[in-house]
Amino acid sequence: MCILRASKSTNLNVLEMEMEKEKAVGIVARRRRNQRQRENERFAFAVAVAAAGDADDAEAAHGVTKPISVAGPTEVDWQRTRELEKFLVEAALYESEEEAAKREEVLGRLRLPRQLP
Secondary structure, three states: OHHHHHHHHHHHHHHHHHHHHHHHHHHHHHHHHHHHHHHHHHHHHHHHHHHHOOHHHHHHOOOOOOOOOOOOOOHHHHHHHHHHHHHHHHOOOOOOHHHHHHHHHHHHHHHOOOOOO
């Protein structure tokens, strides 16, 4: 009877060890798969940046495509901006000083780390 118990527990230990080994193999395979996926994403990004412009300018690229224009605003743009601001002031669509202070206070509270009671 003692021999049977010993062999049963030995068999269980072997099975547990095999299961742990399979888990470890699965974890390693999953890590390798994730690493390959990250490498593929990096490669795709590099290809997209190279297609958008010079590969040397990769850090300066904005998005995948080049900007439509890098020129500054024209006099017409400045005039339209002034007209828009005038309209917003007349329509009372700008926030008051009190509203701005209240908004900043609320945003400040949201940024604070939450404290437990």
